Amino acid sequence: MKIALLLTGDELMSGDIVDSNSAEMAQMFFEIGLNIHCKVTVGDDRAALASYMAELTQHHDVLIINGGLGPTQDDLTAEILAEVAGVPLAEHPEALAHLEAWCTQRGFELSPANRKQAILPAGCDIIPNSRGSAVGFNLSLNNCQVLTTPGVPSELRIMLRDEILPMLKAHAREGILFDKMMTFGLGESRIQQMVSDQLGTWPRALDLGFRAGMPLLEVKLRSHNEPVLHQQYLQKLKELLGDHIVAEGHANLAAIVVDLLKRRGESLTTAESCTGGRIAAEITSVAGSSAVFNAGFVTYSNQMKTDMLGVAPATLEQHGAVSEETVIEMAKGALSKSSSHWAVAVSGIAGPDGGTEDKPVGTIWIAWGNNAKIKTQRLHLRFDRQGFQRLATAIGLDLIRRELLGIDRTVSYFSRYKL
Amino acid sequence: MKIALLLTGDELMSGDIVDSNSAEMAQMFFEIGLNIHCKVTVGDDRAALASYMAELTQHHDVLIINGGLGPTQDDLTAEILAEVAGVPLAEHPEALAHLEAWCTQRGFELSPANRKQAILPAGCDIIPNSRGSAVGFNLSLNNCQVLTTPGVPSELRIMLRDEILPMLKAHAREGILFDKMMTFGLGESRIQQMVSDQLGTWPRALDLGFRAGMPLLEVKLRSHNEPVLHQQYLQKLKELLGDHIVAEGHANLAAIVVDLLKRRGESLTTAESCTGGRIAAEITSVAGSSAVFNAGFVTYSNQMKTDMLGVAPATLEQHGAVSEETVIEMAKGALSKSSSHWAVAVSGIAGPDGGTEDKPVGTIWIAWGNNAKIKTQRLHLRFDRQGFQRLATAIGLDLIRRELLGIDRTVSYFSRYKL
Numbered sequence: 001m002k003i004a005l006l007l008t009g010d011e012l013m014s015g016d017i018v019d020s021n022s023a024e025m026a027q028m029f030f031e032i033g034l035n036i037h038c039k040v041t042v043g044d045d046r047a048a049l050a051s052y053m054a055e056l057t058q059h060h061d062v063l064i065i066n067g068g069l070g071p072t073q074d075d076l077t078a079e080i081l082a083e084v085a086g087v088p089l090a091e092h093p094e095a096l097a098h099l100e101a102w103c104t105q106r107g108f109e110l111s112p113a114n115r116k117q118a119i120l121p122a123g124c125d126i127i128p129n130s131r132g133s134a135v136g137f138n139l140s141l142n143n144c145q146v147l148t149t150p151g152v153p154s155e156l157r158i159m160l161r162d163e164i165l166p167m168l169k170a171h172a173r174e175g176i177l178f179d180k181m182m183t184f185g186l187g188e189s190r191i192q193q194m195v196s197d198q199l200g201t202w203p204r205a206l207d208l209g210f211r212a213g214m215p216l217l218e219v220k221l222r223s224h225n226e227p228v229l230h231q232q233y234l235q236k237l238k239e240l241l242g243d244h245i246v247a248e249g250h251a252n253l254a255a256i257v258v259d260l261l262k263r264r265g266e267s268l269t270t271a272e273s274c275t276g277g278r279i280a281a282e283i284t285s286v287a288g289s290s291a292v293f294n295a296g297f298v299t300y301s302n303q304m305k306t307d308m309l310g311v312a313p314a315t316l317e318q319h320g321a322v323s324e325e326t327v328i329e330m331a332k333g334a335l336s337k338s339s340s341h342w343a344v345a346v347s348g349i350a351g352p353d354g355g356t357e358d359k360p361v362g363t364i365w366i367a368w369g370n371n372a373k374i375k376t377q378r379l380h381l382r383f384d385r386q387g388f389q390r391l392a393t394a395i396g397l398d399l400i401r402r403e404l405l406g407i408d409r410t411v412s413y414f415s416r417y418k419l
Numbered sequence: 420m421k422i423a424l425l426l427t428g429d430e431l432m433s434g435d436i437v438d439s440n441s442a443e444m445a446q447m448f449f450e451i452g453l454n455i456h457c458k459v460t461v462g463d464d465r466a467a468l469a470s471y472m473a474e475l476t477q478h479h480d481v482l483i484i485n486g487g488l489g490p491t492q493d494d495l496t497a498e499i500l501a502e503v504a505g506v507p508l509a510e511h512p513e514a515l516a517h518l519e520a521w522c523t524q525r526g527f528e529l530s531p532a533n534r535k536q537a538i539l540p541a542g543c544d545i546i547p548n549s550r551g552s553a554v555g556f557n558l559s560l561n562n563c564q565v566l567t568t569p570g571v572p573s574e575l576r577i578m579l580r581d582e583i584l585p586m587l588k589a590h591a592r593e594g595i596l597f598d599k600m601m602t603f604g605l606g607e608s609r610i611q612q613m614v615s616d617q618l619g620t621w622p623r624a625l626d627l628g629f630r631a632g633m634p635l636l637e638v639k640l641r642s643h644n645e646p647v648l649h650q651q652y653l654q655k656l657k658e659l660l661g662d663h664i665v666a667e668g669h670a671n672l673a674a675i676v677v678d679l680l681k682r683r684g685e686s687l688t689t690a691e692s693c694t695g696g697r698i699a700a701e702i703t704s705v706a707g708s709s710a711v712f713n714a715g716f717v718t719y720s721n722q723m724k725t726d727m728l729g730v731a732p733a734t735l736e737q738h739g740a741v742s743e744e745t746v747i748e749m750a751k752g753a754l755s756k757s758s759s760h761w762a763v764a765v766s767g768i769a770g771p772d773g774g775t776e777d778k779p780v781g782t783i784w785i786a787w788g789n790n791a792k793i794k795t796q797r798l799h800l801r802f803d804r805q806g807f808q809r810l811a812t813a814i815g816l817d818l819i820r821r822e823l824l825g826i827d828r829t830v831s832y833f834s835r836y837k838l
Contacts, residue, residue, distance in 0.1 A: 013455050015445030016630040019438060022460075026434030036432050038467055041441075041458045048457055211435045270696075270717070276703025277689075277696030280717045284695025287771055287804055295723035298689070298699045298715030300708075304757060308714060308727075338723060352706055385706055 001171050003029070004060040005039035006052055008067040008077065009151055013043040021066055021156055028160055030209070032169055033176030033224060044074040053084045057144035062168070067151030069134035071113040077148050078137070082121035085141045090122040091115075095135045098126070102133045127163050131155040136163070175225035179234050182216045182251045183244045184398050185413050191219065191241070199236055206233055214387075215394035216246060216253070243407045246398075253397040254282040254289075260404040261292035261342070268400060270296040271309055271334035271345035273321065274364060278393040279344060295338040299330065309333030322347050322359050324376050327367035331374050342403070344368040344396045350385045364392050368399045375403075379415040420590050422448070423479040424458035425471055427486040427496065428570055432462040440485050440575055447579055449628070451588055452595030452643060463493040472503045476563035481587070486570035488553035490532040496567050497556070501540035504560045509541040510534075514554045517545070521552045546582050550574040555582070594644035598653050601635045601670045602663045603817050604830050610638065610660070618655055625652055633806075634813035635665060635672070662826045665817075672816040673701040673708075679823040680711035680761070687819060689715040690728055690753035690764035692740065693783060697812040698763060714757040718749065728752030741766050741778050743795050746786035750793050761822070763787040763815045767800075769807045783811050787818045794822075798834040 005025065011017040019041065026036050037060060042048040049068075056063050068077030082089045095118035103110045117134050120126070127136030127147065132155040136148045147164060149156050183191075188210045195202065202208065206229065209220035221237060223230040238245065246256060261268055270279045280296030283289050297308050302321055305311040311329040319325040330345035348364025355361035360380070367376045379395065381388050395413050402409075424444065430436045438460065445455050456479065461467040468487075475482050487496030501508045514537035522529045536553050539545070546555030546566065551574040555567045566583060568575050605613075607629045614621065621627065625648065628639035640656060642649040657664065665675060680687055689698045699715030702708050716727050721740055724730040730748040738744040749764035767783025774780035779799070786795045798814065800807050814832050821828075 013445060013458075014449055014628065015442035016628060018442045023434035023437045026432060030433055035462075037461075037464075038471075039432075039460045041460075042456075043454075045456075052457075209433065209435065272696075274703075275700070276708075276712075277691075277699030277715050277717060280696030281694070281700050281808075284693075284717075284719060284769075285805060285808060287769075289695075290719055293695075294720035295727060296696050296717030296719070297727075298696060298703075298717065300703060300715070301713035304714035307756070308716075337726070350703075350706075386704060389700075389704060 001034060001062060001168075002037050002060045003034060003062045003064065004056040005036055006049075006056055006063060006065045007039060007041040008044060008049060008065065010043040010074065012041050012067075021151070021153055024153070024157060025064070025066075025160060027211075028165060029168070030220075030222065031176075031178045032165065032172045033178075033222065034168060034172050044068065044076055046076060046080060049076055049080045050084050053081060053141070053146075057142040057146060060144055061171075063141075063144050063146045064164070065146065065148045066156065067149075069117065069136065069148060069150050071111075071116055071133070075116075078120050081139070081141070081146065081148070085121055085139060087122045087139075089119050091118050092120045092124070092126060092135075092137075094126050095120055095137075098128070098135050099133055127159060129155055129159055130162065131158055138167075173224060175227075176222065177224075177227060177230045178220070178222045179230075179248070180218055180220045181238070181241065181248050182246045183219055183241055184216050184246050184253065184394065185244045185411050186217070186241070187414065188212060188217060191217075194240055195237075198240060199233070203229055203233065205229060215391060216251070243402065243405075243409060244411075246401070253394055253401060255286045257397050257400050257404070258283060258286045258289050258292055260401065262288075264341075264404070266341035267292050267294060267338075268342045268344070269294070269334045269338040269340035270396075271327075271330040271343060272296065272298050273300060273305070273330075273346060274348035274350045275346050275389055275393050275396065276300065278389055279346070279396045282393055282397060294340065295334075297330075297334050297337070305330060309337065320359070322349055322363055322365055324365055324367070324378070327365045327376060328374050331367040331369060335371055342368070342370050342400060343374075344400055346392055346396055348381075348388070348392060350388045350392075352385060362388060364388075366392075366396055366399060368396070368403060375399075377410065379413060381414060420453060420481060420587075421456050421479045422453060422481045422483065423475040424455055425468075425475055425482060425484045426458060426460040427463060427468060427484065429462045429493065431460050431486075440570070440572055443572070443576060444483070444485075444579060446630075447584060448587070449639070449641065450595075450597045451584065451591045452597075452641065453587060453591050463487065463495055465495060465499060468495055468499045469503050472500060472560070472565075476561040476565060479563055481590075482560075482563050482565045483583070484565065484567045485575065486568075488536065488555065488567060488569050490530075490535055490552070494535075497539050500558070500560070500565065500567070504540055504558060506541045506558075508538050510537050511539045511543070511545060511554075511556075513545050514539055514556075517547070517554050518552055546578060548574055548578055549581065550577055557586075592643060594646075596642050596646060596649045597639070598649075598667070599637055599639045600657070600660065600667050601665045602638055602660055603635050603665050603672065603813065604663045604832050605636070605660070606833060607631060607636060610636075613659055614656075617659060618652070622648055622652065624648060634810060635670070662821065662824075662828060663830075665820070672813055672820060674705045676816050676819050676823070677702060677705045677708050677711055679820065681707075683760075683823070685760035686711050686713060686757075687761045687763070688713070688753045688757040688759035689815075690746075690749040690762060691715065691717050692719060692724070692749075692765060693767035693769045694765050694808055694812050694815065695719065697808055698765070698815045701812055701816060713759065714753075716749075716753050716756070724749060728756065739778070741768055741782055741784055743784055743786070743797070746784045746795060747793050750786040750788060754790055761787070761789050761819060763819055765811055765815055767807070767811060769804045769811075771804060781807060783807075785811075785815055785818060787815070787822060794818075796829070798832060800833060 124139040207222040211218040351361035543556040543558040626641040630637040770780035
């Protein structure tokens with residue numbers, strides 16, 4: 001089945017909006033074995049819309065049009081599609097009923113502008129929109145199934161999940177198997193190297209895919225009618241990636257750490273220098289994190305490492321702020337001041353300035369543990385300031401994840417230091 | 420001048436990458452008065468590439484092709500373009516010299532795979548790439564100027580600035596005027612409302628544009644050969660937006676606050692509950708922030724508000740953690756514990772749980788000031804947890820910005836409370 005995408009909106013052409021809708025669609029389609037063959041983006045431009053509607057329907061089985069369903073004069077999808085299909089526009093009773101219900105729910109009067117959203121090509125079927133005022137619709141043109149969808153990402157996402165995917169699944173190939181894993185600590189090229197070094201020639205029947213989302217990397221396996229091979233390689237991949245697998249399906253490190261702590265009824269505190277509050281911010285971005293987190297210490301200056309966490313001035317003087325001794329004292333101080341079960345402490349040189357020959361920019365010491373035992377690790381992360389801070393935050397969370405899961409193996413992450 | 424864009428790469432079709440290159444190009448073109456007429460995205464697919472290269476060059480003056488210049492077999496741009504143009508492929512001496520220099524600089528041997536990047540359509544001119552191994556090139560096809568560019572965003576950005584924009588400027592209309600301002604605290608629809616209420620009928624000769632970047636909103640004004648009208652409306656816009664204008668050109672709130680503090684030789688501390696360290700993290704993301712920031716307090720629990728900042732238990736009991744009294748004591752405690760000149764303190768209900776009738780989810784109290792005076796504001800931010808936290812962080816920074824600039828006006832931000 002050959003699928004094309006036609007995206008419309010002046011805001012897409014001016015660069016005022018980065019199109020994430022098409023990537024979202026492609027990801028969802030990939031999981032059921034469908035690929036998008038091509039996508040065309042045009043502004044709110046009658047001639048361009050008409051010409052690509054005609055052309056794309058001639059060469060594809062399905063055309064998904066995204067955007068242009070709103071109430072303003074710029075929203076042209078229904079009008080131009082009717083013109084190209086050679087059918088009149090007519091008020092669609094179901095679309096009108098949806099609009100009336102939508103307005104009533106919000107205490108609005110149905111305005112003439114909104115009412116325009118029920119004027120659709122005669123004979124089309126509507127595609128329900130459970131979130132917004134604009135329904136999608138569905139008609140056949142040049143033997144191609146045309147589906148129109150709203151440009152608002154949250155409305156599109158639900159319409160895709162509830163309406164479009166079930167519709168397309170009926171036409172999709174059967175026997176598609178799909179699995180994905182979220183990993184941390186290995187780059188895409190490193191994993192590809194490991195796969196080719198350790199798993200030999202990769203079977204042509206299996207698609208191995210990657211999606212980089214800072215800081216996690218999604219590893220995807222897809223196949224068609226090869227259940228034995230698929231399971232075999234899924235198992236091999238799991239063994240290869242081992243404890244770098246953070247979760248199967250969607251996940252974020254902070255949510256996993258919060259969940260692990262909740263199950264144990266334990267708490268975590270943070271003592272941050274170079275990450276400047278980012279680890280605490282990640283943890284508290286998780287709803288319900290107050291059950292496992294009561295305080296974080298952002299000790300940016302040496303003086304405040306001493307005042308807030310009780311780091312000995314002699315330690316700072318002798319070993320420096322970026323040292324094993326200092327992060328251990330920071331972790332111990334945070335444990336004692338907050339009465340938490342676990343602590344993670346970080347001190348490093350985010351750059352661009354502040355590096356020395358001995359401790360270049362990118363050097364970071366991390367300490368983590370509890371009152372019984374504090375572990376440490378030194379890393380060298382060669383990224384710009386923002387990348388360094390984001391990655392150091394993720395590594396701090398991953399070290400706690402490993403600790404809570406009892407994984408004792410040391411990981412070099414993306415460090416330049418050999419371990 | 421009619422410009423089309425052809426983007427290529429399987430990773431764009433699978434949704435593994437969200438295309439930000441085309442938005443970047445469109446933004447740059449807009450500033451010199453050029454618009455992109457349409458863009459087409461296809462995978463590494465010979466037939467699709469050939470067919471769109473032929474079609475788009477027939478209907479446009481300029482076609483920019485992005486991607487497909489790399490060293491692998493999937494990188495097809497040069498090969499297919501030569502085929503469509505009916506010219507042979509040949510090793511381009513300048514491209515080869517660039518590759519050799521690039522390898523020498525990095526201590527690599529020039530590999531056969533890399534050498535492929537110098538095999539270009541005969542007769543083309545190269546477009547230098549100062550960052551990467553792949554040069555772009557430039558040829559004429561169907562009377563259309565075809566420019567090829569690398570897919571790597573950092574390489575593309577520099578090639579656009581140094582090579583492509585100067586090339587297009589020669590063909591662009593003269594007399595384009597462009598100005599932009601970064602604003603905070605007003606939404607796009609609110610600004611449009613203010614413009615139509617207070618500036619009357621908008622002149623057709625002026626383009627007013629918006630680009631939402633959380634948390635700042637960019638407001639853009641563009642015109643052609645209308646210098647008097649342009650200046651007049653630029654002035655009107657500046658008066659209308661007033662102290663909501665954070666900067667002209669690019670900016671971020673934290674960098675502005677750090678800069679204002681540096682100039683005064685003063686420092687800032689943070690006392691955060693619902694934002695969980697995010698304000699401190701924003702400040703410390705600015706290089707050189709250690710000159711103005713020495714500590715931040717993340718006091719998530721009531722107990723730690725007392726232990727770390729000295730908030731009286733009676734205050735918490737009587738008024739609650741989300742109250743004017745509590746944030747004032749948090750700010751005072753942070754000032755005294757860190758010996759900073761300025762403090763900002765926030766406490767609110769990020770949700771989804773924890774709201775009451777009196778203090779619904781989204782309620783937030785903010786205190787800011789110095790030892791001489793602490794001011795406070797209550798807001799109600801109706802966003803999801805993440806949106807609430809990001810916006811509360813930005814508002815905290817903006818309140819400090821206004822304070823440091825001596826702006827005394829109260830702003831309702833995006834709050835539901837009438838002020």
